[in-house]
Amino acid sequence: MAAHFALFTISITLLIVVAVAEIRSTQIRSDSRSTIPFDEFGYTHIGRLNLTVTDISFSAQKTPLSQLGFFLCTLDAWVHVLEQLQEGEIHCPLESNLIKKVFTFDQLQPSSREFSTSFIVSDANQFTLAFANCMPNLEVTMNVHSVMYNFNPKTGELDFLSTGKTALPVIYLLLFIVYVLLGGVWIYTLYRKRLTVYKVHFFMLAVLILKALDLLCEDEDKSYIKRTGTAHGWDVLFYIFSFLKGITLFTLIILIGTGWSFVKPYLQDKEKKVLMIVIPLQVVANVAQVMIDETGPFGESSYTWKQVFLLVDIVCCCAVLFPIMWSIKNLREVAKTDGKAAVNLMKLTLFRQYYIIVVCYIYFTRVVVYGLETITSYRYQWTSVVAAELATLAFYVFTGYNFRPKVHNPYFAIDDEEEEAASEALKLEDEFEL
Numbered sequence: 001m002a003a004h005f006a007l008f009t010i011s012i013t014l015l016i017v018v019a020v021a022e023i024r025s026t027q028i029r030s031d032s033r034s035t036i037p038f039d040e041f042g043y044t045h046i047g048r049l050n051l052t053v054t055d056i057s058f059s060a061q062k063t064p065l066s067q068l069g070f071f072l073c074t075l076d077a078w079v080h081v082l083e084q085l086q087e088g089e090i091h092c093p094l095e096s097n098l099i100k101k102v103f104t105f106d107q108l109q110p111s112s113r114e115f116s117t118s119f120i121v122s123d124a125n126q127f128t129l130a131f132a133n134c135m136p137n138l139e140v141t142m143n144v145h146s147v148m149y150n151f152n153p154k155t156g157e158l159d160f161l162s163t164g165k166t167a168l169p170v171i172y173l174l175l176f177i178v179y180v181l182l183g184g185v186w187i188y189t190l191y192r193k194r195l196t197v198y199k200v201h202f203f204m205l206a207v208l209i210l211k212a213l214d215l216l217c218e219d220e221d222k223s224y225i226k227r228t229g230t231a232h233g234w235d236v237l238f239y240i241f242s243f244l245k246g247i248t249l250f251t252l253i254i255l256i257g258t259g260w261s262f263v264k265p266y267l268q269d270k271e272k273k274v275l276m277i278v279i280p281l282q283v284v285a286n287v288a289q290v291m292i293d294e295t296g297p298f299g300e301s302s303y304t305w306k307q308v309f310l311l312v313d314i315v316c317c318c319a320v321l322f323p324i325m326w327s328i329k330n331l332r333e334v335a336k337t338d339g340k341a342a343v344n345l346m347k348l349t350l351f352r353q354y355y356i357i358v359v360c361y362i363y364f365t366r367v368v369v370y371g372l373e374t375i376t377s378y379r380y381q382w383t384s385v386v387a388a389e390l391a392t393l394a395f396y397v398f399t400g401y402n403f404r405p406k407v408h409n410p411y412f413a414i415d416d417e418e419e420e421a422a423s424e425a426l427k428l429e430d431e432f433e434l
Contacts, residue, residue, distance in 0.1 A: 069104030092134035164381030172219035
């Protein structure tokens with residue numbers, strides 16, 4: 001049994017960063033797990049858990065009901081509960097004084113198969129709602145409906161978002177406004193420089209619009225959850241625009257990396273193959289994200305879907321780097337033969353910078369942000385969202401500024417002095433590599 005509890009602790013550690021609190025309904029069918037985690041929530045000093053369980057049944061008729069029940073526990077307290085189990089001080093988590101016992105099944109009315117209870121939480125901390133089954137091989141079936149929320153004494157309103165995420169609606173709204181302004185600036189730029197606008201510039205505008213709509217839907221999604229505990233359909237729109245935004249962003253990185261439309265009017269076969277790989281993988285990544293959100297942080301398949309999402313996302317991030325590397329290689333080869341040293345040097349420098357920025361963006365949003373989520377207190381979970389969104393905003397601004405339509409850009413004519421200086425720079429670079 002201690003091994004099962006240890007597995008549960010590992011699961012909490014791995015999945016803690018994806019928890020999103022809201023009203024949740026879960027069906028348990030013939031489940032013999034010793035501990036079944038349901039949801040996580042960051043409480044203030046005035047919080048509450050409403051728990052309704054229906055259609056309760058067991059695989060054995062005579063069952064010690066005191067060995068079955070729901071409880072709240074923090075991650076730190078759970079570590080000590082494991083120590084108590086290993087040292088033999090207790091034989092069931094429900095016996096520990098470190099957990100908050102919500103309801104044990106010996107409180108059920110005779111012949112009753114359901115119950116409802118309300119539990120007040122007065123300790124500000126992040127708690128996990130879990131079910132303990134201390135009877136080996138006993139299979140439990142039930143429907144669990146949990147509602148977690150905090151009470152704001154100043155406004156008299158209920159807040160169904162975890163305390164570390166209650167600021168997210170405002171954050172997403174502000175970011176939406178920023179992207180709308182960026183979109184306006186980009187449209188103005190395209191109008192002023194319309195003689196040097198390429199197809200890829202309109203594609204950049206589409207990416208901006210989809211990102212803004214994605215943030216708007218995320219704002220409404222979190223706002224409704226904050227007020228009512230459910231998304232009222234905004235989660236569906238969020239998934240749609242998140243899917244479109246993800247595909248268009250990766251496609252844009254590939255198109256810019258290949259120099260499509262502003263360097264060459266077509267894509268090579270190998271570049272098309274990268275697109276054919278990345279787009280389906282993005283579909284899989286978005287399906288995985290939906291499954292993670294809908295099954296909850298502790299759903300039976302949640303961990304598997306999280307691994308699928310991480311694997312697919314890493315593959316996509318690696319795939320988009322290949323076109324940029326191919327462009328850098330081609331530019332180096334062309335620079336030695338076509339006699340346009342200055343233009344090629346500027347192209348080469350720009351693509352190298354873009355490669356470095358893409359790598360930094362991927363590393364920051366996938367590794368640094370994940371680390372920030374892991375080490376940050378539950379009260380400041382919003383900081384990882386802000387960090388990721390600011391990094392994305394910086395990446396968009398860098399891409400738009402460096403690849404904006406302009407007359408005097410790296411792809412147009414250069415005077416003789418610049419040409420000679422560039423030729424010398426390319427020669428020095430070749431000598432350095434040799």
